[in-house]
Amino acid sequence: MFQLKMKDIKDLIGDLLKKELDLDISEIKSNIERPxxxxxxxxxxxxxxxxxxxxxxxKEIAKEISENLNKKLKDIDDLEKVEAVNGYLNFFVNMNxxxxxxFDKIERFKDKNKKGKGKVVIDFSSPNxxxxxxxxxxxxTIIGDSLxxxxxxxxWETYGINYINDExxxxxxxxxxxxxxxxxxxxEKNPEKELLRLYVKYCKKEKLGVEDELxxxxxxxxxxEVKNEWATKALNALKKLxxxxxxxxxxxxxxxxxxxxxxxxTYKKLDVEFDEIVGSSKFSKKGKESVKxxxxxxxxYETEKGxxxxxxxxxxxxxxxxxxxxxxxxxxxxxxxxGIERYNQHKFDKMVYVVGDEQRLxxxxxxxxxxxxxxEWAKKLSHVPFGLLNLEEGKISSREGNIVFxxxxxxxxxKKALEEIKKKSPDLKNKEKxxxxxxxxxxxxxxxxxEPIKNIEFSFKDAxxxxxxxxxxxxxxxxxxxxxxxxxxxxxLYDNKIEFSSEEEGLIKKLDQFDETVEKAKNNxxxxxxxxxxYQLAKLFSEFYHSCKVIGSEKEEFRLELVKxxxxxxxxxxxxxxIDQLEEM
Numbered sequence: 001m002f003q004l005k006m007k008d009i010k011d012l013i014g015d016l017l018k019k020e021l022d023l024d025i026s027e028i029k030s031n032i033e034r035p036x037x038x039x040x041x042x043x044x045x046x047x048x049x050x051x052x053x054x055x056x057x058x059k060e061i062a063k064e065i066s067e068n069l070n071k072k073l074k075d076i077d078d079l080e081k082v083e084a085v086n087g088y089l090n091f092f093v094n095m096n097x098x099x100x101x102x103f104d105k106i107e108r109f110k111d112k113n114k115k116g117k118g119k120v121v122i123d124f125s126s127p128n129x130x131x132x133x134x135x136x137x138x139x140x141t142i143i144g145d146s147l148x149x150x151x152x153x154x155x156w157e158t159y160g161i162n163y164i165n166d167e168x169x170x171x172x173x174x175x176x177x178x179x180x181x182x183x184x185x186x187x188e189k190n191p192e193k194e195l196l197r198l199y200v201k202y203c204k205k206e207k208l209g210v211e212d213e214l215x216x217x218x219x220x221x222x223x224x225e226v227k228n229e230w231a232t233k234a235l236n237a238l239k240k241l242x243x244x245x246x247x248x249x250x251x252x253x254x255x256x257x258x259x260x261x262x263x264x265x266t267y268k269k270l271d272v273e274f275d276e277i278v279g280s281s282k283f284s285k286k287g288k289e290s291v292k293x294x295x296x297x298x299x300x301y302e303t304e305k306g307x308x309x310x311x312x313x314x315x316x317x318x319x320x321x322x323x324x325x326x327x328x329x330x331x332x333x334x335x336x337x338x339g340i341e342r343y344n345q346h347k348f349d350k351m352v353y354v355v356g357d358e359q360r361l362x363x364x365x366x367x368x369x370x371x372x373x374x375x376e377w378a379k380k381l382s383h384v385p386f387g388l389l390n391l392e393e394g395k396i397s398s399r400e401g402n403i404v405f406x407x408x409x410x411x412x413x414x415k416k417a418l419e420e421i422k423k424k425s426p427d428l429k430n431k432e433k434x435x436x437x438x439x440x441x442x443x444x445x446x447x448x449x450x451e452p453i454k455n456i457e458f459s460f461k462d463a464x465x466x467x468x469x470x471x472x473x474x475x476x477x478x479x480x481x482x483x484x485x486x487x488x489x490x491x492x493l494y495d496n497k498i499e500f501s502s503e504e505e506g507l508i509k510k511l512d513q514f515d516e517t518v519e520k521a522k523n524n525x526x527x528x529x530x531x532x533x534x535y536q537l538a539k540l541f542s543e544f545y546h547s548c549k550v551i552g553s554e555k556e557e558f559r560l561e562l563v564k565x566x567x568x569x570x571x572x573x574x575x576x577x578x579i580d581q582l583e584e585m
Contacts, residue, residue, distance in 0.1 A: 008101045009078050013043055013091055016072070020065050021050070034513070041083065041090035042098065042509060048087055058087035065089060095500050095508070102512045106565045109572060117155035118349035121342055122148055125272070126355070129166040129259045129279070130174040130199060132192035133266045133406040139386045139456075142447050142578060144354040145272045146527035147384070149576045154522050159275045159346060163338065164263075166256055166279035168331065170199065172238030176230075177202035178251050191258035192405060206230035239328050242284065266407050270440060271578060284329040286337030290373070291323045299372050310369050320365045335366055343377045350380050352525060357385035357453060384525045387455035389447075414439030417472070425585060437580040438472050445471030448577050449531040469535050471579050474570065477538040479585040481567040484550050488560055498558050503544040507562065510537050514569050518576065527577065534573040541566050 014029045021028065028045075035044045047058040047065070054061055062084035069082045069089075078097045083090045124144020127133055133141075148158045177198035186194040206228065241248045256279070267273070291308045294300035300310045300322065308323035322332045342351060353363060363383035370378035418435035421428060428434060449469065450456055467473070500508075513533065521529040550559040571581050 008105060009091075009093055009098055010043065012076070012078055013045070016069060016076075017045060017065075017089075020068060035088075035090060038506075040085065040088075041092040042512075043091040043093075045089040045091070046087065047089065059084070062087055062089050095505060096497050098512070099498070099500075099508050102508055103561065103565055105515060106511065106568050109568065115155060115157045119157040119159065119346060120151045120350040120352060121159045121161060121346050121348045122151075122352045122354065123161045123163050124148075124352075124354040125267075125274075126163045126165065127259075127263060128168065128170055129164055130171060130195045130255050131259075132196050133263055135404045135406050135409050136389045138406055138409075138443065138447055139389055139452070140354045140356070141267075141270065141272055142444050143384065143386060143452055143527060144352075145270075145578045146448055146530075146576060147352065147354070147522075147525060149578065150518060150522050150527065150530070153518060153572070153576060156349075159348075160273070161342075162274040162277045164260075164277065164279050165331070166252075167238070167241065167281035167284065167329070167334075169234060169238060171241065171252065171255075172234035172236075173202045173206070174199055174255055175237040175241065175248050175251055176233050178255065182251075187254075187258055192262045192407070195255065195259065202230065202234070206234070235326070235328075239326055242328050262407075266410070269407070269410050269436070270444075271580070280331070280334040280338070281329075283334045283337030283341060286341060287329055287333035287335070288323065288337075290336040290340065291333060294322065294369070294373065297373075299369075310365075310372075312365055312368060315368050317361065317365055317368065320369065322369070332362075332366065336369065339366070339370055339381075340375070343375070348377070348380060350382065351377075352382045352384060354384045354386070357387055359383075360385050382525060384452055386452040389456045409443060410436075410440060412439075413443050417442065421585070428584065434582060434585065437582060438475060438585070441471030441475055441574075441579045443471075444577060444579055445474065445531060448527045449535070451528045452526060471577075472585075474534050474538050474574060475579065475582045476585050477541055478567055478570050478574065479582050480545065481541065481563050481570070482583045484545075484563050485560065485567065488551055488556075498555065501548060503540070503547045504559075504562065507537075507540045507544045507566065510540050511565060511569050514572070521576075530573055530576050534570065534577065537566070537570060537573070541570070 010029065010032055013032060014025055017023075017028045018025050031045060031049070033044050033046070035041055047061045050061050051058050066082045066084040066089055073079050073081065078094055078101075080092045080094050083092070122144050124147075125137065125141040127137055144160065148160050152158050174195065181198060181201060183194065186197075237248060241252055260277070291300065294310055295302060295308060300308050302308055303325065305325035306327065307321055307325040310320045310322055312319050320332060321330060322336065324330060339351075342348065355363065360383065363381075367378055367381045367383075370381065414436040417438035418431060421431050421435055421438070425431075447456070498504075510533075517529055517533040521527055544562075548555075548559060550556060550563060553559060574581050
């Protein structure tokens with residue numbers, strides 16, 4: 001078996017270059033990269049930034065350093081040669097030593113869960129009470145869950161918050177709708193659909209009221225600020241709720257109770273958990289106190305009607321309203337209170353909000369307000385914006401009722417998976433249970449494989465496609481590796497030098513990129529880097545599987561070791577994406 005080593009080859013290259021360049025080791029290692037082509041070695045170091053320091057052409061610098069290093073390589077087994085190519089130093093590794101290093105890193109996965117790197121708080125999912133979890137919510141939910149796993153694997157303490165909007169203007173509309181048309185039996189039977197029915201009905205009445213007002217006064221602008229009796233009633237209901245109206249409070253509690261039941265059923269199927277589920281209303285009081293301080297410090301002003309507005313014009317942003325004229329809290333009011341409470345409670349090193357791209361300006365304003373208030377932790381706040389998820393026939397809108405329930409998507413995806421499993425593996429045990437995991441994997445991967453900022457045109461066909469770049473393909477790759485290991489009777493470990501095939505080399509080099517891929521995903525708050533890496537790794541394993549006989553070959557022990565390490569890494573990537581591992585498919 002390869003001897004385990006505590007220093008990997010990237011560290012070795014860094015140490016060698018430090019002796020030649022007299023630079024800080026962190027600067028050297030940050031510049032070590034992967035070559036764009038296989039024939040350029042396994043690692044590369046650009047010399048262009050050294051031109052000013054050494055007052056020489058980068059090509060000459062690279063040539064001189066390569067000559068010096070090659071003289072030392074006879075005493076270093078890990079590297080075979082160093083080439084100078086167009087201003088780059090290209091390092092070629094000893095594949096036997098390199099493979100030992102890669103397998104060693106994978107062996108040390110168990111050390112990755114040790115905490116101590118810092119604490120991150122992640123705000124994700126965040127649905128509205130009274131509205132259903134629809135397919136549009138999946139991006140925040142799944143991206144946030146994956147980020148939690150990525151930070152945990154990287155040694156961070158994590159704390160996930162589902163910050164539910166339970167006291168916005170939509171609640172005022174729902175309270176009035178329930179008083180007018182509420183049906184307890186329907187609510188108990190199917191809370192998501194009944195609450196949506198009530199909300200849509202009220203919004204339609206409000207829209208008709210706006211149109212009536214515009215007909216009476218055609219000079220008014222056609223926008224949602226036009227008031228009518230339906231809008232006024234909703235605002236009054238919200239004001240009474242904040243003031244403690246007993247009847248509305250009881251209705252609000254009922255709406256909240258049934259919404260949370262529906263939410264939790266969906267989260268359970270997605271295998272998503274939170275450390276805290278909290279309503280935004282909890283922070284209204286604290287937020288109003290913060291607004292008062294902003295006014296006292298001259299950072300905000302009150303309008304004649306009583307609204308509070310933070311001045312942000314000098315910061316190249318529009319001013320931000322942080323309190324309604326009637327004294328009721330806005331999202332911004334509650335978010336101010338929540339941010340302060342979160343830091344007081346957690347003393348976080350990083351706070352991440354996973355919220356749609358349409359709120360990009362809002363979070364810039366919110367973070368700037370915290371900064372103006374003198375909170376140093378404002379620099380630790382990050383927003384992960386994600387693009388829209390549209391239906392094929394148009395944008396999702398809960399006001400119009402044009403939505404696809406997330407629970408329905410999960411169920412339909414699982415049904416499609418079951419049909420495929422019955423065709424391909426009719427003798428598989430627990431087909432229904434496996435199908436649900438495969439269906440969820442298809443849905444999660446179809447979301448996470450896209451960069452968060454990009455828009456997605458959602459279709460069932462794409463979400464539950466089982467060929468190519470999909471979640472089920474990754475699950476199948478792991479199951480295939482597990483099947484090979486189960487069939488093997490060999491328990492010995494190889495202890496000889498190997499002549500590597502191109503398929504073996506390709507797979508080993510890709511395995512080596514796992515750690516740096518996770519680090520990039522963490523630093524960029526972008527799980528798609530891991531999803532895409534997983535697919536590339538699975539493809540290379542497929543090429544190896546079809547080209548290299550494992551059991552019964554002369555290299556059986558080595559290839560079994562390679563399969564075992566592939567299974568370990570692909571399994572870890574699946575966990576980071578929130579996708580269940582399946583030992584059999």
